[in-house]
Every structure is written in C-alpha cells, then in structure tokens.
Amino acid sequence: MSKLIYRRRQSARPAPHAGEPTYGPLTAEELQLAVRNHSMPLEALREDITPPGLHYVLTHFDIPHIDAGSWHLRIGGAVERSLELSLAALKKDPAISVPVTLECAGNGRSLLKPRPLSQPWTLEAVGTAVWTGVPLAYLLAQARVEPEAVEIVFTGLDEGIQGGVRQQYARSLPIAEALRADVVLAYKMNGSELPPQHGYPLRLVVPGWYGMTSVKWLQSIQVVTVPFHGFQQSVAYRYQHTADDAGAPVSRIRIRSLMLPPGIPDFYTRRRILSRGPVMLRGRAWSGEGAVTGVDVGIDGKWAPAQLEKAAGAFAWRGWSFPWVADPGEHELACRATDATGAVQPLEQHWNYQGMGNNVVQRVKVRVE
C-alpha cells in the first residue's frame, strides 16, 4: 500500500488478468483504474455531508455524454402503462431529499492478500451526499406494476466490455426493495445538478446497499417476471471463495467506521504526526444492515467506547468522538463499530475472490512528538 511499483511486462511471465488474485506489485492497469476512480480523502470525514468533488467515484466504463434536452427515461416491461419521461417532466413530479452514505463493495480490496486485480481501493471508497429526486415508488405506482413482477432492472447509458462480455451497465433490485419510500431517482446531489461522473442527468440511489446498486446515467427501468442474470448481477458482485463458485450476491453495506486522521501527514507515507497532549479523535460509522449502535476506539490495542452523534438519516453515517491524551512515542489507533444486528467489524478480514464487502478495522499509525 505504501509503494507504487510499476509492473514490467515480461514475455516469460504472462500478466495476471482482471479478477485474478495476486501477491505481486501494483499493476499498470490497477494504477490506471485508481487514477480514474478516486476515493474520498479521509480529511473529508470532518463533514457530515461530503463536499462536492470529494465523494468517491466509481465508473466501470466511460462517463457517457448525454444531452439532457433529448434524453428520456423509459419505464416498461411488466407494467400496465409504459412511461417515457423527459428530465423536465421528472422535475415536476413530487421530490424527496435523502442523505445517504454510499460505499463501493470493493472498498479495501487492495489490502487483501492475495489481492484481487480490479479497482485497487484502500479504505476510502465512501461518501455521504443528499440525493434529491423522484421516489421510484411514485413512478412505479404510475406505471402500475403487474402482480407477477419479481425484480426491476435498471440500465445505464454507459457501455463497455467486462469479463469478455459487451454490456451496458445494468443491475436489478427485488420488487420489495424497489418500493421502499427512500429509494430515489436523483437529479440533484447536495442541492446542485448531478455532476457528470455521478450520473447526470439521472441516477438511482438505493440507501443501505453497496454502491453498485445505484445505477448512474439511467436509460431505462424494466419490470421483469424472472430474475435478471446480467453480468453485474450474476458474475460481478458475488461473495465467492474461488473463480468457479457461483457465490452469494453482494447486497447491503456491512458495518464500518473510519477515523479522521489526527495531526498532520507525512507526504509520502501518510503517517500521522501530532503534538503531545489532549486531542479529540473523530470519525464516522455506517451500516446498511441496521443502525450503528456503538463504536470502540483502540489505542495501542486497548479498547474503549466512543461518544456517538445523531445520524443525518437512516442510511447516513453517524459521527463519533473520543478524547485522548497523546503521550510521546509511536501509537496505533483503531476504530471498530457495531450495528443493531449485532454485526461488528472484523479485526482480520475474511478473504473472498472478488474482494467484496471488506470491512476490516482501520488502523492509523501516529507519532506523537
């Protein structure tokens, strides 16, 4: 994690391919993905709502160019009435604003050993925004979903090839989840028009689910009577032990917390340096499975409970704080959250083939002077 080493292509040794686990140094392909898809700088944990431009971004293919004037959203499939809506028409419908913590299911992937070759996140593929738009349930009620419907498929306008399969990015949601009152078709992020990288002109936001569910650059919404088996549903985003194991689908965000790194960083190592004396350690915790009920802070392996703040929403992170008197020397700080289901962050991550749902405890090394 601390060293970027470019992998030289050697004819004798075939390059590992996407998805394959490796113990090797970071590849040029991973670096390319890492610079396209940025994470949230940890200092942004100071804010309840992530400021514009600091929210993480993950885009599988290219950001599509969309002319909002001619763009339409199509709603069809197993409905009594198909709809085709312009952005102007959608903006006239009733709107809701929902604060949501989104996290990429691959967050933490690069810390795994061996490391699955894909977007090499460290710990910061997260952000919290207020998403404004039309409740999905409102539009589905207008379209009148047929009783035999089982899922809703959301398709984005972005296209590319993954796992050898040419595709438009698409994911489905079970009907019951799609009808939740807080699932939103958003045309605003933090009160402003959606930025191109976050799905302009319209995206889905499903609070509590890992980010892959919240399809950007929406083109169509199809109600289906058999489960969807698209690539991003049946191949990607699975908890698998091996390449051949069908695995279990990735869905809700697992309990996690992060600490706002105290003091100041060393440029290259990001190690923290701070002055002796009292310091308030702060951070945020979130879970898509149940409310955050506690955060423990570890100082050199000794754990004690932090003070919790109120969450901005049912699926938005909760601030926490912990007073510490820093004495000179090297220290390791950590934070570990628990949610209402009793789930607690693991001290060591259980490995899985695609590097999904990593929620290992964060450890912050500090030097107190």
Ligand SMILES: Nc1nc2c(c(=O)[nH]1)N[C@H]1C(S)=C(S)[C@@H](COP(=O)(O)O)O[C@H]1N2
């Ligand atoms: N159309 C489309 N939607 C998408 C993606 C994508 O590549 N294409 N990436 C998904 C993934 S994996 C994540 S984690 C989130 C990231 O949302 P953000 O970039 O707004 O943070 O978008 C999801 N929606």
Ligand SMILES: [Mo]
């Ligand atoms: Mo993601």
